[in-house]
Amino acid sequence: MVVQKKIYFDIGFSFFLVVVLSYFAATIDDYIDIGIPSTVSPALFPTYITYLFIFFSFIYFILSLLNLHKMRQSLKRKEHVPQIIASDAISSSFIYLCILVAYYLCFERLGFVIxxxxxxxxxTVAMGHRNLRFLFPGYVLFTLLIYFVTLEVLKIQLPQGVLTVI
Structure with missing residues (x-):
């Protein structure tokens, strides 16, 4: 029964993502503030990322529907349904939602780079990985690379937060 609830949650969540991200993609120009003149539209990169998220959410939706169909077919034939190791999807989604809200709240004050x-x-720690000694420098380098690309190539100013004081 837990597996069936998880599949319904996956279907609902992926459908919700497709709908919300499609709305965001349709109205993305309203969220863009043009600051520095550029040859590329400031909405280009966020639009591509949004379309990529819509694509993966749609794939997730289709795969969840296929899993539900397989589960129902095996129940009709009275076969043993393979038990999927189902983590508590609602609590893990809540944890990641809290992390996302914390990122949103700290983004303007501390800045993108920090x-x-x-x-x-x-x-990474929430996912269960513990070896941050080797991963954290990669995170810093990736963040600096993204900051450089958005500033120099796309001419988009990301929030600097506390770094504006320095």
Whole structure:
């Protein structure tokens, strides 16, 4: 029964993501504040990322529907349903939602360069990985690379937070 609830949760959550991200993609120009003149639209990168998220959410939705169909077919034939190791999806989703809210609240105050590697490390610990000594430098380098690309190539100013004082 836990597996069936998890499949219904996956279907609902993935459908919700597809709908919300589609709305965001349709209205993304309303959220973009044009600051520095650029040859590329400031909405280009967020639009591509949103379309990528919509694509993966749709794939997740289709796979969840296929899992539900397989489960129902095996129940009709009275076969043993393979037990999927189901973590408590609601509590883990709540944890990641809290991490996302913390990222949103700290983003403007602390800045992109400080907040992003810290949140990456928190998500890594929440996923169960413990060896941050080797992962954290990669997070910092990846964040600096993203910051450089958005500033120099896309001409998008990310929040600097506490780094504006320095």
């Amino acid at each position: 907040t992003t590697p810290v949140i990456m490390a928190v998500v």
